[in-house]
Amino acid sequence: xxxxxxxxxxxxxxxRDRAFQAEFADYLKRFVGRPTxxxxxxxxxxxxGGAKIYLxxxxxxxxxxxxxxxxxxxxxxxxxxxxxxxxxxTGAGQHGVATATAAAMFGLTCEIYMGTEDMExxxxxxxxxxxxxxxxxxxxxxxxxxxxxINEAMRDWTTNVRTTNYxxxxxLGPHPYPMMVRDFQSIIxxxxxxxxxxxxxxxPDYLVACVGGGSNSIGLFHAFLKNPHVRMVGVEAAGLGIxxxxxxxxFAGGRxxxxxxxxxxxxxxxxxxxxxxxxVSAGLDYAAVGxxxxxxxxxxxxxxxxxxxxxxxxxxDLLARDEGIMPALESAHAVAEVVKLAPKLKKKQVVIVNLxxxxxxxxxxxxxxxxxxx
Amino acid sequence: MTSNPPGxxxxxxxxxxHASRAPNRLERKFGxxxxxxxxxxxxxxxxxxxxxHETEALVLQLxxxxxxxxxxxxxxxxxxxxxxxxxxxAERALRSGTxxxxxxxxxxxxxxxTQIPLVLMAYYNTIYALGExxxxxxxxxxxxxxxxxxxxxxxxxxxxxxxxxxxxxQTIFLLAPTSTPARRTVVARRSRxxxxxxxxxxxxxxxxxxxxxxxxxxxxxxxxTDVPVAVGFGIATPQDAAQVAGIADGVIVGSAIVRQVxxxxxxxxxxxxxxxxxxxxxxxxAPSGASSTA
Numbered sequence: 001x002x003x004x005x006x007x008x009x010x011x012x013x014x015x016r017d018r019a020f021q022a023e024f025a026d027y028l029k030r031f032v033g034r035p036t037x038x039x040x041x042x043x044x045x046x047x048x049g050g051a052k053i054y055l056x057x058x059x060x061x062x063x064x065x066x067x068x069x070x071x072x073x074x075x076x077x078x079x080x081x082x083x084x085x086x087x088x089x090t091g092a093g094q095h096g097v098a099t100a101t102a103a104a105m106f107g108l109t110c111e112i113y114m115g116t117e118d119m120e121x122x123x124x125x126x127x128x129x130x131x132x133x134x135x136x137x138x139x140x141x142x143x144x145x146x147x148x149x150i151n152e153a154m155r156d157w158t159t160n161v162r163t164t165n166y167x168x169x170x171x172l173g174p175h176p177y178p179m180m181v182r183d184f185q186s187i188i189x190x191x192x193x194x195x196x197x198x199x200x201x202x203x204p205d206y207l208v209a210c211v212g213g214g215s216n217s218i219g220l221f222h223a224f225l226k227n228p229h230v231r232m233v234g235v236e237a238a239g240l241g242i243x244x245x246x247x248x249x250x251f252a253g254g255r256x257x258x259x260x261x262x263x264x265x266x267x268x269x270x271x272x273x274x275x276x277x278x279x280v281s282a283g284l285d286y287a288a289v290g291x292x293x294x295x296x297x298x299x300x301x302x303x304x305x306x307x308x309x310x311x312x313x314x315x316x317d318l319l320a321r322d323e324g325i326m327p328a329l330e331s332a333h334a335v336a337e338v339v340k341l342a343p344k345l346k347k348k349q350v351v352i353v354n355l356x357x358x359x360x361x362x363x364x365x366x367x368x369x370x371x372x373x374x
Numbered sequence: 375m376t377s378n379p380p381g382x383x384x385x386x387x388x389x390x391x392h393a394s395r396a397p398n399r400l401e402r403k404f405g406x407x408x409x410x411x412x413x414x415x416x417x418x419x420x421x422x423x424x425x426x427h428e429t430e431a432l433v434l435q436l437x438x439x440x441x442x443x444x445x446x447x448x449x450x451x452x453x454x455x456x457x458x459x460x461x462x463x464a465e466r467a468l469r470s471g472t473x474x475x476x477x478x479x480x481x482x483x484x485x486x487x488t489q490i491p492l493v494l495m496a497y498y499n500t501i502y503a504l505g506e507x508x509x510x511x512x513x514x515x516x517x518x519x520x521x522x523x524x525x526x527x528x529x530x531x532x533x534x535x536x537x538x539x540x541x542x543x544q545t546i547f548l549l550a551p552t553s554t555p556a557r558r559t560v561v562a563r564r565s566r567x568x569x570x571x572x573x574x575x576x577x578x579x580x581x582x583x584x585x586x587x588x589x590x591x592x593x594x595x596x597x598x599t600d601v602p603v604a605v606g607f608g609i610a611t612p613q614d615a616a617q618v619a620g621i622a623d624g625v626i627v628g629s630a631i632v633r634q635v636x637x638x639x640x641x642x643x644x645x646x647x648x649x650x651x652x653x654x655x656x657x658x659x660a661p662s663g664a665s666s667t668a
Contacts, residue, residue, distance in 0.1 A: 257502060259499060342625055
């Protein structure tokens with residue numbers, strides 16, 4: 001708790017500090033490569049025969065996903081707090097790679113916690129983190145996925161609080177993380193808003209993004225929340241199907257609970273034990289959703305739906321062949337929703353889907369699922 | 375030398391705070407021990423490890439072996455404050471079908487056999503799933519004396535604290551070495567039954583290294599409250615226990631006991647084996663043992 005209070009105080013100061021914000025913006029531009037483009041997916045639009053589909057290309061960020069926006073922000077904060085060491089959890093490995101990258105750039109010691117199940121399905125990212133000089137520590141407890149990695153990172157932080165900052169990768173965990181991570185990711189929506197106004201001269205009808213913890217989605221949605229005509233859809237992982245029980249759809253299958261210092265929708269049993277989750281995508285495979293999403297769910301501002309493993313894999317193939325873009329399996333869940341949604345809309349309507357990461361990291365796993373030996 | 379026991383100073387607020395109610399088992403226990411010049415040995419075991427049946431036998435045996443207070447861990451799938459020894463115990467307990475509801479039944483059954491103070495250590499979601507009010511009511515009815523919620527900061531504790539106060543369940547708060555002076559004062563004053571000082575920045579089962587810091591911080595806590603101060607985390611051996619007993623009112627031993635349970639879980643003489651270890655801890659903190667290290 002003292003650690004969180006220290007972080008809250010430090011972040012409270014930097015949030016209003018223009019020099020910090022300017023430094024952050026500068027790294028996003030020169031190191032991350034922002035702004036990322038808003039790309040009109042012409043062939044996909046034609047195929048689905050409905051709304052115009054734009055892709056917000058977070059997959060073009062340095063390290064291949066939106067995660068780097070937040071890692072840079074939090075590592076800059078850690079430097080201001082004079083911490084020499086940063087730790088992080090990672091599911092798909094994207095946040096781990098992003099944090100290892102930011103730590104390498106600033107010369108900080110870096111340790112990444114990752115469930116052993118995730119290490120297996122994302123072995124390429126494990127190697128990338130090690131190449132970047134980070135220590136990757138496998139967590140062989142519980143479901144051996146993201147939530148267990150967060151448990152272990154929190155234990156490390158409790159132990160090494162004096163020297164270490166915990167760079168949490170999503171809009172999860174105790175305050176100030178959900179707010180801070182959202183702030184660092186909200187650049188996605190601010191850019192998209194300007195870009196769509198330039199392209200179409202108006203705001204979009206729909207925003208679609210996948211929701212694991214929910215950082216890429218809240219990052220896209222946040223700049224549009226005050227525009228009631230912009231509808232928003234968050235896509236959770238339905239895994240093998242909601243009825244199978246093997247999924248990570250918190251709004252469909254969960255109820256409010258407390259995990260990792262946050263009260264939010266949580267997949268749990270009658271006794272409050274956290275359920276094991278399943279998704280083909282490691283980044284969506286988590287039992288709780290960011291608390292701000294729970295708020296907008298209950299307020300009816302954001303609609304939440306889900307896509308199965310199978311639908312996500314089909315969307316992965318579709319985007320690769322129609323647009324020459326392989327999405328991360330996480331982002332493929334958002335594309336899967338667009339496949340269902342766009343045909344129901346009018347041709348003049350506009351949908352922006354957040355392509356939160358690129359699919360290179362998933363190629364081995366997709367090959368395995370397709371039964372292809374590389 | 376040892377610190378002054380808390381009863382040596384007079385504090386009007388302490389006298390009036392509990393005046394409306396008869397002292398409960400925790401208060402009586404600390405009072406009795408203080409009168410004898412002894413320190414409390416608080417033994418932690420994971421409820422349901424390896425089974426709730428064994429838990430019942432273990433509680434009775436630990437009492438016979440000299441434990442003054444028993445802390446019963448409520449297993450949780452994501453125990454972020456615990457090291458590997460207690461994590462594994464929680465997994466064993468969950469595998470044996472343990473739940474908070476069943477633990478309360480076990481406590482009720484134990485109450486026909488023992489009046490030893492029983493404190494639950496439960497992660498918040500297990501309590502929230504049952505409902506805070508229902509939990510407090512059922513816990514007190516079963517015979518639970520206090521509750522420690524390691525992932526519930528005092529800032530968020532208001533609702534549970536209020537129903538606990540009504541039902542007479544003691545809410546025990548934790549303080550860490552990194553707690554600021556302001557926070558130390560607030561938390562110390564809100565803790566009931568005893569205050570749990572965490573000896574180190576870390577998780578259960580880590581190694582105790584900085585005894586001087588423990589001594590300094592316990593002294594500071596005593597200036598804020600007259601509630602007994604118990605020290606836990608990192609106390610693994612009779613020697614550790616003796617040193618901490620020279621500083622605090624209570625010594626909490628968890629992982630070292632749970633490790634014994636884990637190692638001998640299939641042994642028919644499990645309670646006796648664990649009892650022998652607890653006896654050695656109690657002997658080490660007995661007044662003669664404590665004075666030899668002072």
